[in-house]
Amino acid sequence: MSFKDKFEAYDWEEVKVSIYSKTAQDVLNALLAQKRTLEDFKALISPAASHFLEPMAQLSRKLTQKRFGKTLQMYIPLYLSNECTNICTYCGFSLDNKVRRKTLSREEILREVNVIKSLGYDHVLLVTGEANQTVHTTYFKEVIELIRPYFSQISMEVQPLETAEYEELIALGLYSVLIYQETYHKEDYKKHHPKGKKSNFDYRLETPDRLGQAGILKMGLGVLIGLEDWRTDSFFTAAHLQYLERTYWQTRYSLSFPRLRPFSGGLEPKVEMTDRELVQLICAYRIMNEEVEISLSTRESEQFRDHCIQLGVTSISAGSKTNPGGYAVEPESLEQFEISDERSPAQIAAMIRERGYEPVWKDWDAVFKP
């Protein structure tokens, strides 16, 4: 049994019609419910809910503060490599994008780590493309062993791996893995991933199951907003999350909602999501799920991020570079995507404090995994 079995019982178009036919009464029922179902979630992300944005935001803020207090986790990505054997229509690292490729050496990684530590970070997110000849489990093991003394929490956003590979990395101190489905629309997924291992929709769909079986402490889910109808994609994300929470009950979960950003050789989003709609989605997820962590990257604008931190978001990045070597080694190399909020971590932390929240730089300890 994996999520694939549940997923195949759904029909994309039926789900979409069901979401778009929700009424104002359905939204009210969802807001007033004691325990909310996936049908309630559909109502909260429906066009009908756009008229309830303020009460949704108020409820989202209240639930978030009850669970997480007035705190925000700080994290930063460390891009290890832009090598990739996949073609993805929306990504700067795509194989058909003719750019210079680079994978950081041990010495270069430590130079990057040095800068990241000087910014105050204790949580790091390792990012690569998918190039199994150079960026493989052996490389990841070496990197985790190399940087573990410097960070209390190490997360990873790389290609899907096998259960046994995840087990090896977890044993070395890997805390969480982010694995985005990009879109749950199977046909469109294939259009956006015409070549490479990533073109296997089912393998990607079952990756969270493999992570759960490996005993990962936290996993991040999400779709890339802009590829397909965001409401339908978000419903499938919520259904996936609900299944995972019930199956792998010892794992924590996080969500993020990357909106398609410009990049070198890039694709225009098929679907535009407005700021109002993104706020609606953040609030809908929070109202549906009080425990899930919600993160917001530097893809979003300064003003948007400043306001979102009190709506339901629980973690935020700052000072991010999306190119390998971006902090110290090769600051001018190609980025995966353009970031929108270019403020420094110190500036972001000051903004968080001004708004009555505490930036949290450390919320884990490697000693918990002896």
Place this chain on the structure above:
Amino acid sequence: MLKIADKTFESRLFTGTGKFSSAALMEEALLASGSELVTVALRRINVNDAQDDMLLHLKHPHIHLLPNTSGVRTAKEAVFAAQLAREALETNWLKLEIHPDPKYLLPDPIETLKAAEELAKLGFVILPYIHADPVLCKRMEEAGVAAVMPLGSPIGSNKGLKTIDFLEIIIEQSNVPVIVDAGIGSPSDAAKAMEIGADAVLVNTAIAVAGDPVAMAEAFKMGVIAGRMAFEARLGNQENFAVASSPLTAFLDEL
């Protein structure tokens, strides 16, 4: 005065340090609460940094630190974390919490008991966070814990004493102090816990996420004092039947 292991406490309000909007506000609220035992999550502090912001704000002569193991999922991890805490914070006191369930953060009774048995042998003063299970509390006592910390309702829920029937049994049976932990949402909940005979309460979320955490901390301080006074003054018995001013059977005396 409340005595736990080798320490005595004037205040029966213990507090947590999470969820505050700043370390300075946390400090102000804790001072207003009068709390002398403050639990701090190991995962939130940098034990190698003498200038750790949270620890600096907890440096007061009357405040004893109670490191907790929040974040661990097994007895093995808890023992490891406890040893680190003892070395780094120079205290053998430990709030033992093992909750592998990240959703409701409910404690794992089996792993907690295993850890308590192991840690007692290693000389720790253990205060375990557990479900309001009277049998488990007795088993913990046998393992050598210094107090038990049964939950009032799920952690952070502010739902109050949903487990009150079991808390009353625990209090009745316990040979170690009973500290009601988790779920206490208002000063009246804290007062109620004290009225039924709890030795202390531990409060975090209800203070940290209040509109005015400092005022709320003071309100909890007073709630705990009132509840304890009421317990010591011995509440009048509740009656399940009316005591009539003109009893129906009074005529019998005249016969």
